[in-house]
Amino acid sequence: MSNDSDSNDTVLVLGATGKTGRRVAARLRLRGTRVRAASRSSRTRFDWSDPDGWGPALRGVTAAYVVPPPVPGPVHEFVARAEAAGVRHLVLLSGHGADTWGDSAFGLDMRSAEDAVRGSALDWTILRPSNFNQNFDEDLFHAPLVAGELALPAGAVPEPFIDLEDVADVAAAVLADPGRHAGRVHELTGPRALTFAEAVELISRASGLPIAYTRISPAEYTAALVKEGWDEADAHHVTEMFVLMERGVIAGTTDGVATVLGRPPRTFEDYVLRGAAAGVWRR
DSSP: OOBTOOSTTEEEEESTTSTTHHHHHHHHHHTTOOEEEEETTSSEEOOTTOGGGOHHHHTTEEEEEEOOOSSSSHHHHHHHHHHHHTOOEEEEEOOTTGGGOTTOSTTHHHHHHHHHHHTSSSEEEEEEEOSBGGGGTSSTTHHHHHHTEEEESOOSSOBOOBOHHHHHHHHHHHHHSHHHHTTEEEEEOOSSOBOHHHHHHHHHHHHTOOOEEEEOOHHHHHHHHHHTTOOHHHHHHHHHHHHHHHTTTTOSOOSHHHHHHSSOOOOHHHHHHHHHHHTTTOO
16 A cells, blocks of 8 residues: 555554654555655655644544654644544554653653543544663664763663564554554553663673763753753753653553563563664674
């Protein structure tokens, strides 16, 4: 089936060039599902800051995979537009244990998006993955690892890292059978929790490269990000994620992947072996 179809059984994938979106779109296409891939750089353009341009993305869509923007609010308008366009099911990407974050300043965007889909008249499913394995090779942690040292404000509290391939498998399965998952919140984690020091040690051993992990304070981490050119508000937001993690409220594993897919999640070791063999941490 072709991309960007106008058929009435099309699935809209937002963030289609991003870490999860591109993987979800590929899986849906392989299943024979009509996919409309949308992002700021896709043929179907979608920009969260331009609601007037959302119409072409929503036309003829029955379901949508929604990756919320990094600010609270826009998903409420998107949900209203989706209802008016005849969309029937929304699958929202959120964060592990979002309803346990309490007064944390982290994740206000995701919590706002959850409120938007829960308050709609549409069927919805919420996916709440923990931190992605791929953050170590596709995102923020990659360059420091290649340089030989990852310094973060994370200590002895472990994180149940999840493989993005599992997140995409779950999202595609939900979008392929949305009725079964309507009104469900799937908490998605890997099979066991690791500290960042343990994760870095596994990467170092498998890659054969000397890589150290250093624990620093939240203030030091924010300052380091700002020095690298980050906006101070964005740097503080990322740091707040680590402050939240240190509370231990999202350190536990879940059976969400097995519930949806009927198999256990991929291990962090499996991810590390794939990355090391591909040379992603090579200097």
